[in-house]
Amino acid sequence: MAHDHDEEHHGHGSELSEMQLRVRALETVLAEKGYIDPAALDAMIEAYETRIGPHIGARVVAKAWADPAFKRALLDDATGAVHGLGLINRVGDHLIAVENSATLHNMIVCTLCSCYPWEVLGLPPVWYKSAPYRSRAVNDPRGVLADFGLSLPADTQIRVWDSTAETRFIVVPMRPAGSEGWSEEKLAPLVTRDCMIGTGLPKDPRGIA
Amino acid sequence: MDGVHDMGGMHGFGKVEPEQNEPVFHAEWESRCLALNRAMGAIGAWNIDVGRSGIEELPPEVYLTRSYYGKWALRLEKLVVKLGFAGADEIAAGRALRPGKTIERKFDVPAMSRTLARGSFGRKETSPARFQVGDRVRAKNIHPATHTRLPRYARGRVGVIEALRGCHVFPDSAAIGAGENPQWLYTVLFEGRELWGENADPTLRVSIEAFDPYLETAVP
Numbered sequence: 220m221a222h223d224h225d226e227e228h229h230g231h232g233s234e235l236s237e238m239q240l241r242v243r244a245l246e247t248v249l250a251e252k253g254y255i256d257p258a259a260l261d262a263m264i265e266a267y268e269t270r271i272g273p274h275i276g277a278r279v280v281a282k283a284w285a286d287p288a289f290k291r292a293l294l295d296d297a298t299g300a301v302h303g304l305g306l307i308n309r310v311g312d313h314l315i316a317v318e319n320s321a322t323l324h325n326m327i328v329c330t331l332c333s334c335y336p337w338e339v340l341g342l343p344p345v346w347y348k349s350a351p352y353r354s355r356a357v358n359d360p361r362g363v364l365a366d367f368g369l370s371l372p373a374d375t376q377i378r379v380w381d382s383t384a385e386t387r388f389i390v391v392p393m394r395p396a397g398s399e400g401w402s403e404e405k406l407a408p409l410v411t412r413d414c415m416i417g418t419g420l421p422k423d424p425r426g427i428a
Numbered sequence: 429m430d431g432v433h434d435m436g437g438m439h440g441f442g443k444v445e446p447e448q449n450e451p452v453f454h455a456e457w458e459s460r461c462l463a464l465n466r467a468m469g470a471i472g473a474w475n476i477d478v479g480r481s482g483i484e485e486l487p488p489e490v491y492l493t494r495s496y497y498g499k500w501a502l503r504l505e506k507l508v509v510k511l512g513f514a515g516a517d518e519i520a521a522g523r524a525l526r527p528g529k530t531i532e533r534k535f536d537v538p539a540m541s542r543t544l545a546r547g548s549f550g551r552k553e554t555s556p557a558r559f560q561v562g563d564r565v566r567a568k569n570i571h572p573a574t575h576t577r578l579p580r581y582a583r584g585r586v587g588v589i590e591a592l593r594g595c596h597v598f599p600d601s602a603a604i605g606a607g608e609n610p611q612w613l614y615t616v617l618f619e620g621r622e623l624w625g626e627n628a629d630p631t632l633r634v635s636i637e638a639f640d641p642y643l644e645t646a647v648p
Contacts (some may be wrong), residue, residue: 242457242501244522246464248514252528254471259540260463266544268452268459312548313593330436330579332480333496338545342462344450348496350441357436357581357634358624366444377632381436383577384613384637385476385549386593413446 272341275306276389277410279339281403283316284394294318297389307338313386314339319393319417323376326363326417327388328356334382336389340412347416357381367418390417397424429573430580432488437581437624458497465500467535470543474507477603481575482507549597551610557640558612563589564646565616567638575603578642586646587618590635598639612640 249255279301283290293300297316314336317325329335330353335343346352355363360377364370371377380388392414398406401424408427413419435441453459469479482503483491491499508514518525533539559565567582577599593613601609620632
């Protein structure tokens, strides 16, 4: 809503006036036909702009780091475990948590469209939906990670999960050294969106504490 | 369909360019477009697979040059007209010229709250699973002209069943109005070299989520 000023800087400028008009026309017609209440659109947009985002996933990961029993439950059945936290009304089915280790790095992609765990990460960033990421994640993941400034040891196994069905994935990154003894509340800000997709690592606790 | 949307492994799209402090939406119309698409799904106007198919069927040059929500807007226009929810003349006029189609439930605020949770695509198991964890399977070399979720890069390749995910709505059927036709869903794991040849990163493994009809037993 409040982002119109950003328009010209993101390559959507040429589409702007055309798309504003087309979408406005669609909304008017569909509302006048009695299918939708524009107030419900407002409420949905507000939810994605303010309530549903990667801070939810960060809480999940922080709890997994701090609570071994929760981590086991999360890796066994992420839908059930996340639902049990009560952070969101209802977790969509088929959420799967995958864990990084010293020898294994997981990355999530949807090569066919833009499947992404909305309930725990919010709406996906533009790069996740872009052709460069979708094309290269499955055959050049190290090159993709380099685009994010990330370099993993040469012998680290890379596991790419292509989200080709309604199963959704979230990466549980390794707990960073230096965060020993930290509470869930203190750990959560270390967990970035990208580290839960697999294109980043958690923040360095030394930069936070 | 073997469209440009099926991008896994293609070359030439360049670097990934993350945007620092990216906003949720880059323009108001993007947010309205997202919500309108979700709303039409919520009232049962079309299912998720018909929706995805609607994007994939955009002409390749449109698919590759329009922004993400730009494609959503084109899909919305197309499906609204095709399925009789509004006329092209009404969209051009920017107002309703005739009464709407009868629908089961309007997208109002209570309906919106329910829509924020994802639906369930799991269905009752109608038969035992054909494959078990550890089975070697080959993704079939199929090229349906309609919607499918078997990416091209996996077709003809041999992988291993890593997990059973239960029976799910089969997108290939749901997208063409042929019903849910639930099928077993598996996570199938492929070695990077099986997919990309000898020069592939030896540390790479890739999995897909594959429905039973996509798979056949791999002959050793």
